[in-house]
Amino acid sequence: xxxxxxxxxxxxxxxxxxxxxxxxxxxxxxxxxxxxxxxxxxxxxxxxxxxxxxxxxxxxxxxxxxxxxxxxxxxxxxxxxxxxxxxxxxxxxxxxxxxxxxxxxxxxxxxxxxxxxxxxxxxxxxxxxxxxxxxxxxxxxxxxx
Amino acid sequence: xxxxxxxxxxxxxxxxxxxxxxxxxxxxxxxxxxxxxxxxxxxxxxxxxxxxxxxxxxxxxxxxxxxxxxxxxxxxxxxxxxxxxxxxxxxxxxxxxxxxxxxxxxxxxxxxxxxxxxxxxxxxxxxxxxxxxxxxxxxxxxxxxxxxxxxxxxxxxxxxxxxxxxxxxxxxxxxxxxxxxxxxxxxxxxxxxxxxxxxxxxxxxxxxxxxxxxxxxxxxxxxxxxxxxxxxxxxxxxxxxxxxxxxxxxxxxxxxxxxxxxxxxxxxxxxxxxxxxxxxxxxxxxxxxxxxxxxxxxxxxxxxxxxxxxxxxxxxxxxxxxxxxxxxxxxxxxxxxxxxxxxxxxxxxxxxxxxxxxxxxxxxxxxxxxxxxxxxxxxxxxxxxxxxxxxxxxxxxxxxxxxxxxxxxxxxxxxxxxxxxxxxxxxxxxxxxxxxxxxxxxxxxxxxxxxxxxxxxxxxxxxxxxxxxxxxxxxxxxxxxxxxxxxxxxxxxxxxxxxxxxxxxxxxxxxxxxxxxxxxxxxxxxxxxxxxxxxxxxxxxxxxxxxxxxxxxxxxxxxxxxxxxxxxxxxxxxxxxxxxxxxxxxxxxxxxxxxxxxxxxxxxxxxxxxxxxxxxxxxxxxxxxxxxxxxxxxxxxxxxxxxxx
Numbered sequence: 001x002x003x004x005x006x007x008x009x010x011x012x013x014x015x016x017x018x019x020x021x022x023x024x025x026x027x028x029x030x031x032x033x034x035x036x037x038x039x040x041x042x043x044x045x046x047x048x049x050x051x052x053x054x055x056x057x058x059x060x061x062x063x064x065x066x067x068x069x070x071x072x073x074x075x076x077x078x079x080x081x082x083x084x085x086x087x088x089x090x091x092x093x094x095x096x097x098x099x100x101x102x103x104x105x106x107x108x109x110x111x112x113x114x115x116x117x118x119x120x121x122x123x124x125x126x127x128x129x130x131x132x133x134x135x136x137x138x139x140x141x142x143x144x145x
Numbered sequence: 146x147x148x149x150x151x152x153x154x155x156x157x158x159x160x161x162x163x164x165x166x167x168x169x170x171x172x173x174x175x176x177x178x179x180x181x182x183x184x185x186x187x188x189x190x191x192x193x194x195x196x197x198x199x200x201x202x203x204x205x206x207x208x209x210x211x212x213x214x215x216x217x218x219x220x221x222x223x224x225x226x227x228x229x230x231x232x233x234x235x236x237x238x239x240x241x242x243x244x245x246x247x248x249x250x251x252x253x254x255x256x257x258x259x260x261x262x263x264x265x266x267x268x269x270x271x272x273x274x275x276x277x278x279x280x281x282x283x284x285x286x287x288x289x290x291x292x293x294x295x296x297x298x299x300x301x302x303x304x305x306x307x308x309x310x311x312x313x314x315x316x317x318x319x320x321x322x323x324x325x326x327x328x329x330x331x332x333x334x335x336x337x338x339x340x341x342x343x344x345x346x347x348x349x350x351x352x353x354x355x356x357x358x359x360x361x362x363x364x365x366x367x368x369x370x371x372x373x374x375x376x377x378x379x380x381x382x383x384x385x386x387x388x389x390x391x392x393x394x395x396x397x398x399x400x401x402x403x404x405x406x407x408x409x410x411x412x413x414x415x416x417x418x419x420x421x422x423x424x425x426x427x428x429x430x431x432x433x434x435x436x437x438x439x440x441x442x443x444x445x446x447x448x449x450x451x452x453x454x455x456x457x458x459x460x461x462x463x464x465x466x467x468x469x470x471x472x473x474x475x476x477x478x479x480x481x482x483x484x485x486x487x488x489x490x491x492x493x494x495x496x497x498x499x500x501x502x503x504x505x506x507x508x509x510x511x512x513x514x515x516x517x518x519x520x521x522x523x524x525x526x527x528x529x530x531x532x533x534x535x536x537x538x539x540x541x542x543x544x545x546x547x548x549x550x551x552x553x554x555x556x557x558x559x560x561x562x563x564x565x566x567x568x569x570x571x572x573x574x575x576x577x578x579x580x581x582x583x584x585x586x587x588x589x590x591x592x593x594x595x596x597x598x599x600x601x602x603x604x605x606x607x608x609x610x611x612x613x614x615x616x617x618x619x620x621x622x623x624x625x626x627x628x629x630x631x632x633x634x635x636x637x638x639x640x641x642x643x644x645x646x647x648x649x650x651x652x653x654x655x656x657x658x659x660x661x662x663x664x665x666x667x668x669x670x671x672x673x674x675x676x677x678x679x680x681x682x683x684x685x686x687x688x689x690x691x692x693x694x695x696x697x698x699x700x701x702x703x704x705x706x707x708x709x710x711x712x713x714x715x716x717x718x719x720x721x722x723x724x725x726x727x728x729x730x731x732x733x734x735x736x737x738x739x740x741x742x743x744x745x746x747x748x749x750x751x752x753x754x755x756x757x758x759x760x761x762x763x764x765x766x767x768x769x770x771x772x773x774x775x776x777x778x779x780x781x782x783x784x785x786x787x788x789x790x
Binding site for chain 1: 380417419420484485487488498502503505506507509510513514517518526527528529530531533534537538653654655718733735736738739740742744746
């Protein structure tokens with residue numbers, strides 16, 4: 001093989017590899033990406049199917065945190081600027097900054113009865129940070145400009 | 146006074162970098178020959194001035210000069226001195242100043258130390274370096290001035306450092322990563338220099354290689370340290386979260402790893418010329434994107450210090466300018482890069498090409514997964530891409546890559562024979578098969594990724610030692626040792642990852658003092674909870690004792706919930722970790738349940754320490770290679786291409 005041809009083969013291989021990567025990424029994203037739902041989204045678009053991992057976010061409603069007898073499971077309501085809420089159940093240690101009237105993200109699945117069972121509650125790292133839901137449109141205009 | 150001096154030094158350094166760029170560009174024209182000797186001193190002076198500015202900032206933080214806005218917002222007079230010192234870069238402005246300082250000092254080092262490159266290429270390199278620095282100087286001076294004065298806060302003291310950052314990790318993790326990013330930018334400047342002067346070849350590759358290697362060592366260390374820091378500080382028991390900011394450091398590392406291997410082909414066999422330059426461009430782009438993701442505030446994480454759209458826009462503009470410029474230069478000049486020498490597909494070069502392709506694919510997959518949510522969010526749909534995606538797409542490819550890593554070093558350069566290779570890898574391949582069989586029989590129900598991960602790790606761990614077989618170990622060159630240790634480190638880290646994900650045992654309880662519990666092979670007794678005080682925090686501390694077997698050693702564990710008065714209302718969890726030879730026992734203290742019980746989360750993580758031991762081995766292997774290369778180069782200076790191990 002001439003060096004010139006070899007270079008061509010290498011370029012084609014590289015393109016094929018990158019193209020394959022993008023195809024693989026796209027198909028995996030379709031099945032694995034977790035869509036984000038706010039309480040209002042659940043009402044607007046309907047609940048996602050139970051086999052699909054999604055992420056929800058909003059504010060923990062005042063007075064809604066309810067601890068189970070085992071001491072490690074809690075139920076709470078996540079709300080947003082609309083009157084809608086999502087019932088969430090989580091078994092585990094809540095993040096340091098998890099509390100009422102504070103922003104929260106949870107990843108998990110909806111049950112058939114509308115209860116959201118969280119596999120993970122995401123800590124917000126910074127007390128100055130407001131979740132986009134709470135900050136409203138400010139975030140949208142500010143993020144990608 | 147110190148603040149003004151620092152700012153002045155920064156302005157001067159910025160002006161010098163502009164001068165360095167203009168004079169460098171002029172010197173490269175045929176009529177500008179006379180300017181050539183003036184460039185090196187400018188680069189050195191620029192490095193010195195940037196260092197002065199950075200030292201001034203450290204001085205302000207050490208003295209807690211509250212009239213400086215940045216200090217008042219991020220420091221506190223009662224912090225231990227280490228955190229005052231490291232706190233200088235535990236914020237947006239300071240970390241950008243550190244970035245630009247490392248860049249300028251590295252530029253000065255190139256100007257002082259680099260003697261292998263033709264002078265014109267070196268000047269082009271320094272000019273490119275100045276162009277990169279200039280954008281960041283502008284960013285600092287116009288959008289993130291660290292020396293800005295402000296009103297003294299009414300409380301009479303600073304607001305304090307984010308408690309999560311108050312950790313020795315802060316002194317180590319950001320600087321090492323920045324050394325890595327900047328090292329890559331230098332490798333990129335070399336590539337630009339070589340493109341401009343049409344000088345891409347083995348000599349250029351040998352000049353660039355130590356910088357790539359050095360950058361890669363620092364990135365490896367920075368990522369390993371960051372992973373361990375997150376593991377023990379965040380209290381979730383995980384060591385890698387596929388957080389976009391983690392990916393931002395992983396992507397330059399992947400690109401640098403590919404570049405490191407291709408630059409070796411270029412240096413020793415004069416192959417993969419255009420590809421190596423392309424990788425330098427990609428690696429630089431990735432380190433720019435990493436800086437952008439971490440610094441623009443576009444991502445919410447512990448790394449995003451400030452959410453300021455103006456800054457995000459500024460960095461985004463820089464990003465497009467630099468990456469666009471780099472790509473445009475590449476597209477314009479790649480035609481002038483001559484063909485390299487050819488090789489068979491079954492050869493060391495061929496294996497390295499496959500390595501490069503697979504790493505590029507992984508890089509592409511991580512990149513898409515990291516950027517995709519940002520793009521969809523801009524279009525109005527919010528999604529998150531997490532571990533399910535990254536593990537599913539990267540796992541299999543990474544395993545193939547590691548398998549090839551075991552075989553590649555056993556191939557000869559230029560041409561080899563597959564049948565002979567089969568003979569060389571027969572024993573590791575048999576070991577793989579035996580491990581796989583044993584795991585399937587003894588540990589049914591193991592996930593396929595950890596299953597194959599452990600199999601490949603053990604087999605390839607053995608294979609990675611194979612290049613030493615039949616050699617006189619005392620006469621084996623240092624860089625061969627480096628390669629063997631780095632490859633072994635990858636296998637070791639992979640074994641740790643697989644073991645952690647397959648064999649971790651977890652217990653979550655709400656327990657009263659005096660209560661006992663079990664986690665994996667350990668019995669644990671929860672004794673009591675007591676208040677303790679540190680230098681600038683108070684804490685609730687749980688006292689536990691763990692033991693394995695009836696007469697096992699009693700291991701004390703003291704997880705805490707710390708509260709910093711400077712950040713009231715945001716306690717941080719300090720996990721207690723006990724390391725044994727075969728793993729770590731990890732305990733995090735949760736909240737009281739109001740009825741006298743405390744939440745406790747315990748993990749037994751077999752061989753989890755191998756992850757970071759492996760990372761350290763990889764970096765150490767790189768270090769040995771670097772020393773070995775530099776020593777050989779000193780010995781054979783002036784002679785043409787060396788023979789390779």
